[in-house]
Amino acid sequence: MSTTPSTPLLKDELDIVIPTIRNLDFLEQWRPFFEKYHLIIVQDGDPSKVIKVPEGFDYELYNRNDINRILGPKASCISFKDSACRCFGYMVSKKKYIFTIDDDCFVAKDPTGKEINALQQHIKNLLSPSTPHFFNTLYDPYREGADFVRGYPFSMREGVKTAVSHGLWLNIPDYDAPTQLVKPRERNTRYVDSVMTIPKGTLFPMCGMNLAFDREVIGPAMYFGLMGDGQPIGRYDDMWAGWCTKVICDHLNLGIKTGLPYIWHSKASNPFVNLKKEYNGIFWQEEIIPFFQTATLSKESTTVQACYIELAKQVKEKLSKIDPYFTKLADAMVTWIEAWDELNPTGENLAKLSISSKK
Amino acid sequence: MSTTPSTPLLKDELDIVIPTIRNLDFLEQWRPFFEKYHLIIVQDGDPSKVIKVPEGFDYELYNRNDINRILGPKASCISFKDSACRCFGYMVSKKKYIFTIDDDCFVAKDPTGKEINALQQHIKNLLSPSTPHFFNTLYDPYREGADFVRGYPFSMREGVKTAVSHGLWLNIPDYDAPTQLVKPRERNTRYVDSVMTIPKGTLFPMCGMNLAFDREVIGPAMYFGLMGDGQPIGRYDDMWAGWCTKVICDHLNLGIKTGLPYIWHSKASNPFVNLKKEYNGIFWQEEIIPFFQTATLSKESTTVQACYIELAKQVKEKLSKIDPYFTKLADAMVTWIEAWDELNPTGENLAKLSISSKK
Numbered sequence: 001m002s003t004t005p006s007t008p009l010l011k012d013e014l015d016i017v018i019p020t021i022r023n024l025d026f027l028e029q030w031r032p033f034f035e036k037y038h039l040i041i042v043q044d045g046d047p048s049k050v051i052k053v054p055e056g057f058d059y060e061l062y063n064r065n066d067i068n069r070i071l072g073p074k075a076s077c078i079s080f081k082d083s084a085c086r087c088f089g090y091m092v093s094k095k096k097y098i099f100t101i102d103d104d105c106f107v108a109k110d111p112t113g114k115e116i117n118a119l120q121q122h123i124k125n126l127l128s129p130s131t132p133h134f135f136n137t138l139y140d141p142y143r144e145g146a147d148f149v150r151g152y153p154f155s156m157r158e159g160v161k162t163a164v165s166h167g168l169w170l171n172i173p174d175y176d177a178p179t180q181l182v183k184p185r186e187r188n189t190r191y192v193d194s195v196m197t198i199p200k201g202t203l204f205p206m207c208g209m210n211l212a213f214d215r216e217v218i219g220p221a222m223y224f225g226l227m228g229d230g231q232p233i234g235r236y237d238d239m240w241a242g243w244c245t246k247v248i249c250d251h252l253n254l255g256i257k258t259g260l261p262y263i264w265h266s267k268a269s270n271p272f273v274n275l276k277k278e279y280n281g282i283f284w285q286e287e288i289i290p291f292f293q294t295a296t297l298s299k300e301s302t303t304v305q306a307c308y309i310e311l312a313k314q315v316k317e318k319l320s321k322i323d324p325y326f327t328k329l330a331d332a333m334v335t336w337i338e339a340w341d342e343l344n345p346t347g348e349n350l351a352k353l354s355i356s357s358k359k
Numbered sequence: 360m361s362t363t364p365s366t367p368l369l370k371d372e373l374d375i376v377i378p379t380i381r382n383l384d385f386l387e388q389w390r391p392f393f394e395k396y397h398l399i400i401v402q403d404g405d406p407s408k409v410i411k412v413p414e415g416f417d418y419e420l421y422n423r424n425d426i427n428r429i430l431g432p433k434a435s436c437i438s439f440k441d442s443a444c445r446c447f448g449y450m451v452s453k454k455k456y457i458f459t460i461d462d463d464c465f466v467a468k469d470p471t472g473k474e475i476n477a478l479q480q481h482i483k484n485l486l487s488p489s490t491p492h493f494f495n496t497l498y499d500p501y502r503e504g505a506d507f508v509r510g511y512p513f514s515m516r517e518g519v520k521t522a523v524s525h526g527l528w529l530n531i532p533d534y535d536a537p538t539q540l541v542k543p544r545e546r547n548t549r550y551v552d553s554v555m556t557i558p559k560g561t562l563f564p565m566c567g568m569n570l571a572f573d574r575e576v577i578g579p580a581m582y583f584g585l586m587g588d589g590q591p592i593g594r595y596d597d598m599w600a601g602w603c604t605k606v607i608c609d610h611l612n613l614g615i616k617t618g619l620p621y622i623w624h625s626k627a628s629n630p631f632v633n634l635k636k637e638y639n640g641i642f643w644q645e646e647i648i649p650f651f652q653t654a655t656l657s658k659e660s661t662t663v664q665a666c667y668i669e670l671a672k673q674v675k676e677k678l679s680k681i682d683p684y685f686t687k688l689a690d691a692m693v694t695w696i697e698a699w700d701e702l703n704p705t706g707e708n709l710a711k712l713s714i715s716s717k718k
Contacts, residue, residue, distance in 0.1 A: 134561070173506070190553075193552070289512045
């Protein structure tokens, strides 16, 4: 298929969301690629701490006090002391696209030694269609030098709108605590030059380290759940968002791509600390996955918000038996959507707001 | 996951099947990799023509007269004047594994310039499990230097038995006639260093050019249909086998891998001739694909043969309305299984044969 030769920058249409607890020195390496963009920094932990941002970057920064002030009681849906807080940034953004990256991720190099402009590749992924209904053996058919292979149905070659671009990591792979413990020295050195669509009906582990999405199209599904302070679970924030997002994308005929771009993940987190955060998730997951694999949404749910509310209801009904945590999570999912709609009034929501303010 | 450091050769357990109409000079390049294996050459077209095989190869050769002699009236299920005839080789083999390759495929080189031992990679793929139930973003988790990423359910990490290994092509990509016509100069130069499982419930276009499978496990599903001489369709032989095989693998909890190894595909076939062969398939396919996407097999079908017979019945019922060809094809599918069981008597089949011979 023909591809756009040059990728648009989208600099007025994209925000970069960074959750952090420390000075953002890592941005120095990203300067040539990020400086033109607006950053939304979500400061986690102690709000009195001052986070230094290298000069020349255009940013807004929110700490816990800001989150509480802006959302009021609804701030309860935003995690504290966990990078899950990043989803607050998705909510306050006014842009069409979001790119989110962890502050221990650096610029990777391709096999020729060239620095990879990760953001540019995400934009490429988001601006070209996805193919969730049939597998193409030469990977992304919309890439330059590639196409649909013999036997690919012609009626499916238009593809569907891409909602999410999931990037990967060189150096430290995104492993769970048990795998980290068993393979402390494993590094990812394999550069796989491919982008592909996750097929319809298939779940995947979505990592929040290097992720971009079309906020207008799928934003309200990108809730990173209740993790960290006061919660019985951590490190499942992006997974939760990924499972919900995948089920909703499948329902709404949207695509999710994975593969390029790579970033350089510099530092493995502490596997002992991770195990403590993960252990509940590790076995809860064995019931959560079948739930999401079989979850279906009704035809009436035609917006992301409606899908998400329907999913929250199913979570409460079917997962609360695992642990009371899921009742709390299901409620937080609803709160998240209410807060989203408050901060992002659409035509319909504006009407509702104006009615309620007249009361 | 831990991987076997050295790949077994399986030289007494694998046959290489080559359909051809010409002298097999291409084998010279493959000599270091193929010489230890037994070849089954299926000669297509004029049986009086003598096919030269380079010295030193261990082979058996079957021409049309042989096929007719061995199968009798059942030879009608084997295509003539089409490389679909290759599946006769699968049937007469007595080995556990099959590797099939086209005679215009040569040894490819990896990005470091090293010649790729395609067969060795296929064996690696077949001997390690597949993961059709959940997507692993770092591709094959069983490869050296890779593993399951965070969020991959632990209960699914054993994987399932791999039945098929689908290899790819550098240089001339496997395009349909319309794409060949539109992009006569496109070459595949992208070496994607990955092997992955095609997820459950997702169909793919299986190409017969560079393909290996576990004959004991999935052999009877690898029927390449009725193509070529006297048939209204060509170039859908491997696609047909792929669709049937995928549905049956999904039903029997078997895996199909695609990606490495690459071969060097030297010559594009004539797009005008191809269009003539393909045009029926191109639009029939639009009904065939939804048929296979929704096909389900009954719990009672626990063997590949039983699944295949059930699928043949469904083909007759649901696809015959497209064209009378599908009635003929469905009958040929049944004949194929009868012929397979005759040539490959298992314990159960042996019992049946002995009963019928006593009549």
